[in-house]
Amino acid sequence: MAHINENYLKLPGNYLFATIAKKVADFSQKNPNANIIRLGIGDVTRPLAPAVIEAMHKAVDEMGKAETFRGYGPEQGYEFLINKIIEWDYETRGIHLDTDEVFIGDGAKTDVACIQEIFDKNMTFAVADPVYPVYLDSNVMAGHTGEFIDLKGVYKDVVYLPCTEENGFKAEPPKDRIESMELKNCCFPVPANKKKEHVDLVYLCNPSNPTGTAMSKEELAAWISYAKETNAILLYDSAYESYITEPNIPHSIYEVEGAKDVAIEFRSYSKSAGFTGTRCSYVVVPKTVLAYTAKNNAISLNQFWNRRQCTCFNGTPYIIQRAAEAVYSEKGRNQCKADVDYYMENAHIIRDGLQAAGYTVYGATNSPYAWVKTPANMKSWDFFDLLLEKAHVVTTPGSGFGPHGEGFLRLTAFGTRENTIEAVHRIADLKLIK
Amino acid sequence: MAHINENYLKLPGNYLFATIAKKVADFSQKNPNANIIRLGIGDVTRPLAPAVIEAMHKAVDEMGKAETFRGYGPEQGYEFLINKIIEWDYETRGIHLDTDEVFIGDGAKTDVACIQEIFDKNMTFAVADPVYPVYLDSNVMAGHTGEFIDLKGVYKDVVYLPCTEENGFKAEPPKDRIESMELKNCCFPVPANKKKEHVDLVYLCNPSNPTGTAMSKEELAAWISYAKETNAILLYDSAYESYITEPNIPHSIYEVEGAKDVAIEFRSYSKSAGFTGTRCSYVVVPKTVLAYTAKNNAISLNQFWNRRQCTCFNGTPYIIQRAAEAVYSEKGRNQCKADVDYYMENAHIIRDGLQAAGYTVYGATNSPYAWVKTPANMKSWDFFDLLLEKAHVVTTPGSGFGPHGEGFLRLTAFGTRENTIEAVHRIADLKLIK
Numbered sequence: 001m002a003h004i005n006e007n008y009l010k011l012p013g014n015y016l017f018a019t020i021a022k023k024v025a026d027f028s029q030k031n032p033n034a035n036i037i038r039l040g041i042g043d044v045t046r047p048l049a050p051a052v053i054e055a056m057h058k059a060v061d062e063m064g065k066a067e068t069f070r071g072y073g074p075e076q077g078y079e080f081l082i083n084k085i086i087e088w089d090y091e092t093r094g095i096h097l098d099t100d101e102v103f104i105g106d107g108a109k110t111d112v113a114c115i116q117e118i119f120d121k122n123m124t125f126a127v128a129d130p131v132y133p134v135y136l137d138s139n140v141m142a143g144h145t146g147e148f149i150d151l152k153g154v155y156k157d158v159v160y161l162p163c164t165e166e167n168g169f170k171a172e173p174p175k176d177r178i179e180s181m182e183l184k185n186c187c188f189p190v191p192a193n194k195k196k197e198h199v200d201l202v203y204l205c206n207p208s209n210p211t212g213t214a215m216s217k218e219e220l221a222a223w224i225s226y227a228k229e230t231n232a233i234l235l236y237d238s239a240y241e242s243y244i245t246e247p248n249i250p251h252s253i254y255e256v257e258g259a260k261d262v263a264i265e266f267r268s269y270s271k272s273a274g275f276t277g278t279r280c281s282y283v284v285v286p287k288t289v290l291a292y293t294a295k296n297n298a299i300s301l302n303q304f305w306n307r308r309q310c311t312c313f314n315g316t317p318y319i320i321q322r323a324a325e326a327v328y329s330e331k332g333r334n335q336c337k338a339d340v341d342y343y344m345e346n347a348h349i350i351r352d353g354l355q356a357a358g359y360t361v362y363g364a365t366n367s368p369y370a371w372v373k374t375p376a377n378m379k380s381w382d383f384f385d386l387l388l389e390k391a392h393v394v395t396t397p398g399s400g401f402g403p404h405g406e407g408f409l410r411l412t413a414f415g416t417r418e419n420t421i422e423a424v425h426r427i428a429d430l431k432l433i434k
Numbered sequence: 435m436a437h438i439n440e441n442y443l444k445l446p447g448n449y450l451f452a453t454i455a456k457k458v459a460d461f462s463q464k465n466p467n468a469n470i471i472r473l474g475i476g477d478v479t480r481p482l483a484p485a486v487i488e489a490m491h492k493a494v495d496e497m498g499k500a501e502t503f504r505g506y507g508p509e510q511g512y513e514f515l516i517n518k519i520i521e522w523d524y525e526t527r528g529i530h531l532d533t534d535e536v537f538i539g540d541g542a543k544t545d546v547a548c549i550q551e552i553f554d555k556n557m558t559f560a561v562a563d564p565v566y567p568v569y570l571d572s573n574v575m576a577g578h579t580g581e582f583i584d585l586k587g588v589y590k591d592v593v594y595l596p597c598t599e600e601n602g603f604k605a606e607p608p609k610d611r612i613e614s615m616e617l618k619n620c621c622f623p624v625p626a627n628k629k630k631e632h633v634d635l636v637y638l639c640n641p642s643n644p645t646g647t648a649m650s651k652e653e654l655a656a657w658i659s660y661a662k663e664t665n666a667i668l669l670y671d672s673a674y675e676s677y678i679t680e681p682n683i684p685h686s687i688y689e690v691e692g693a694k695d696v697a698i699e700f701r702s703y704s705k706s707a708g709f710t711g712t713r714c715s716y717v718v719v720p721k722t723v724l725a726y727t728a729k730n731n732a733i734s735l736n737q738f739w740n741r742r743q744c745t746c747f748n749g750t751p752y753i754i755q756r757a758a759e760a761v762y763s764e765k766g767r768n769q770c771k772a773d774v775d776y777y778m779e780n781a782h783i784i785r786d787g788l789q790a791a792g793y794t795v796y797g798a799t800n801s802p803y804a805w806v807k808t809p810a811n812m813k814s815w816d817f818f819d820l821l822l823e824k825a826h827v828v829t830t831p832g833s834g835f836g837p838h839g840e841g842f843l844r845l846t847a848f849g850t851r852e853n854t855i856e857a858v859h860r861i862a863d864l865k866l867i868k
Contacts, residue, residue: 001632001634001664001665001666001726002553002554002557002634002635002665002666002667002725002726003553003554003556003557003634003725003726003727003728004552004553004554004725004726004727004733004735004738005551005552005553005554005555005738006554006727006728008552008738008741008742009727011741015744041506043505043506044505045500045503045505046500046503047497047498047499047500047503048497048498048503050498053494053495053497053498056490056494056497056753057491057494060487060490060491060494061487063481063482063487063490063711063712064481064482064484064487065481066479066480066481069479069480069481069482069708069711070711071477071478071479071708071710071711072475072477072710072711073711106540106713106748106751107747107748109746109747109748110746110747110748113745113746113747114746117439117575117576118438118439118442119436119437119438119439120436120437120438120439120440121439121577122437123436123437134745134746137745138745138746141551141741141742141745141746142551143555198435200435200436200437201436230435231435231436232435232436233436274503274505276505276506276748277497277503277504277505277506277507277749277751277752278497278751278752278753279540279748279749279750279751291436291437291438292435292436292437292438293437293438293440293443294437294440299438301438304438304439304442307442307445307575308442308575310449311547311568311571311572311575312543312544312547312548312568312572312575313541313543313544313547314540314541314543314544314710314713315711315713316713317540317711317712317713317751317754318711318712319490319712319753319754320751320753320754
């Protein structure tokens with residue numbers, strides 16, 4: 001008899017974005033003439049850069065001729081793309097990588113969801129709270145957590161790292177292993193029979209989704225020290241690095257000393273080049289990042305991720321890899337940067353406009369996300385409903401990203417300029433802040 | 435301390451196709467003038483159909499304009515493609531599917547490797563022997579098997595279904611659950627403390643990779659009965675269905691009564707439309723396929739696969755889904771069929787030519803693969819070496835697909851006509867069979 005993986009049943013039934021979609025659809029049906037502006041889902045709206053379009057047309061033509069047709073490519077990706085990544089994303093920042101340390105994927109979601117497969121089932125992991133849900137959900141489904149505690153909105157046996165106004169929304173490493181886990185960084189006491197002295201894996205998203213805040217090199221250095229002391233691994237998602245505008249915020253964790261011993265880095269073209277529907281990403285697994293067998297033999301995670309990819313993935317489409325390669329051409333770089341600048345201008349319009357209207361706004365400086373405090377301690381969902389009904393603006397409730405997101409909304413800068421300006425005006429005009 | 439997933443260490447270090455590649459590279463270096471013909475890896479060589487190329491150019495242009503740009507698509511795939519699949523691959527054969535029963539993927543390798551995630555860790559699965567390695571390896575890595583037994587070339591706690599000349603290379607359901615598992619379909623006795631009355635999951639590849647043979651509707655009906663009796667699930671890989679030429683071989687398992695209650699079907703455009711480097715596939719999970727909780731509550735696997743895809747995958751690229759859609763246009767169907775016919779003509783050239791030279795050849799009638807018996811009981815690898823050295827032809831040793839592949843070679847029909855004819859001549863000219 002086939003049994004299901006019951007870990008899936010731990011997932012709460014109502015998905016954040018499905019709930020939002022339903023609320024918007026209901027509102028839309030009742031108010032068919034409302035001009036709804038969507039600043040909720042983090043999806044880009046600007047078309048692909050002309051250099052990318054040109055490269056794809058060329059690659060499509062190659063696939064139509066026997067002499068230039070490409071069948072199975074390397075599971076790890078083509079070197080023509082890997083070499084550009086190393087040259088432009090790393091060498092320019094003084095980071096040296098070998099070609100076999102970069103793995104091309106079909107999206108950072110897949111990559112961050114599947115990385116947990118190469119680790120032992122009995123590991124303990126930490127996530128920021130609030131956080132991009134995939135880190136958590138993928139581990140829930142793989143059985144790396146306990147049950148969901150409805151009242152608290154958290155899973156048992158997961159170490160949550162609260163990101164609050166007090167700490168600038170920055171996940172901090174446990175300062176003392178036992179004490180910090182039990183008292184500070186955990187939303188509930190760790191059961192006494194579980195001796196969790198520290199965490200094995202830490203998911204860090206920098207700049208952060210959803211808060212839009214970013215950790216500095218010094219703050220990351222503290223994490224690297226922690227990882228080295230405890231032999232933990234940092235899973236570093238820098239999907240939003242192209243939105244960084246401040247000099248002390250690193251674009252890659254490998255800009256920080258020692259990171260190549262403890263960190264795996266995830267990158268995506270979704271937000272840097274508008275690839276949300278085009279699908280390309282990469283993972284950097286330096287050969288110096290080690291994990292251990294039960295008998296304490298050190299093994300390079302590079303060979304494990306390589307084996308995972310070779311068995312469970314057959315490479316990103318050739319045409320798409322050529323598209324990503326074009327992002328690094330001179331034209332491609334300029335065109336993609338222009339789009340990022342356009343979105344960042346939107347981010348500033350949201351940040352400055354709402355601040356002028358009296359709101360407390362975080363993020364939106366090194367990130368396309370603004371993290372807006374609700375007025376008068378309103379609950380996230382209540383403020384979401386109010387903005388939908390009164391301003392016809394769709395946002396994302398902060399509490400959907402974790403309990404410490406309560407009292408905030410996430411607004412994204414990926415709309416058109418016109419809609420962004422209009423949305424800010426509508427929210428300001430509600431005059432909710434005295 | 436981060437620990438690795440030690441299940442990965444069970445995988446033998448030498449990968450079949452890496453070993454072949456090394457042998458060919460060594461030979462090539464020593465014999466730089468040898469004109470090597472590769473009939474080893476199952477990769478297509480003919481360019482994409484003009485209808486597919488046209489559709490991709492159009493989709494690329496859409497991605498370059500704001501009005502037609504596409505961001506995140508549905509994780510399950512676009513309905514424009516799902517509707518074509520249902521119309522052409524299923525309705526034409528009298529099979530009715532709902533749009534939410536079809537999930538577009540980025541390749542059947544990913545799909546078949548990841549399907550095990552939705553099942554309970556303590557399941558027992560069966561695979562044909564010889565078999566496409568991904569079914570096995572993905573389960574090894576997920577911890578669903580015991581150790582690899584070097585001497586036997588099998589993993590503990592896996593039920594192998596021998597495919598031999600005697601049974602026409604067709605995996606048969608265990609006739610009596612306990613007896614059959616222990617004595618007939620298993621390469622070694624099941625430990626007494628493991629009460630394996632039956633298997634929970636069965637991987638069936640039809641037509642088979644590597645043997646090129648195919649099961650009839652009646653033979654599949656026996657599997658469906660077995661699955662219904664034991665509440666097992668059939669994971670049916672029909673990646674090669676477009677090569678079927680005989681009328682009683684089903685293209686879909688749903689052509690057989692009752693399959694929609696027990697079978698998940700995997701399809702790929704890799705071999706039917708030359709998409710090995712373009713990457714598109716789909717999985718059919720009828721809502722009527724059920725598995726069970728530990729407390730015996732039945733749950734539809736459709737919702738589990740949907741959740742898996744929504745969490746761990748972000749959809750196949752829009753451009754690629756438009757490419758797959760074009761396979762179903764009138765031009766696309768004709769052009770793709772012409773390519774399949776071309777490869778099948780190669781398959782017949784291999785089959786008929788080697789049979790004329792005295793070889794025993796299976797497959798190559800409903801499949802692009804010929805399964806060739808080695809002369810004089812030669813070992814697979816010895817015959818592989820001999821053909822490389824004397825005929826400069828690369829093949830795949832049958833033993834690389836499992837112990838019951840010993841004594842066979844797999845030859846693929848995906849070369850050019852000229853090379854295929856030349857390879858057969860060279861092998862025949864060796865006059866190895868008296």
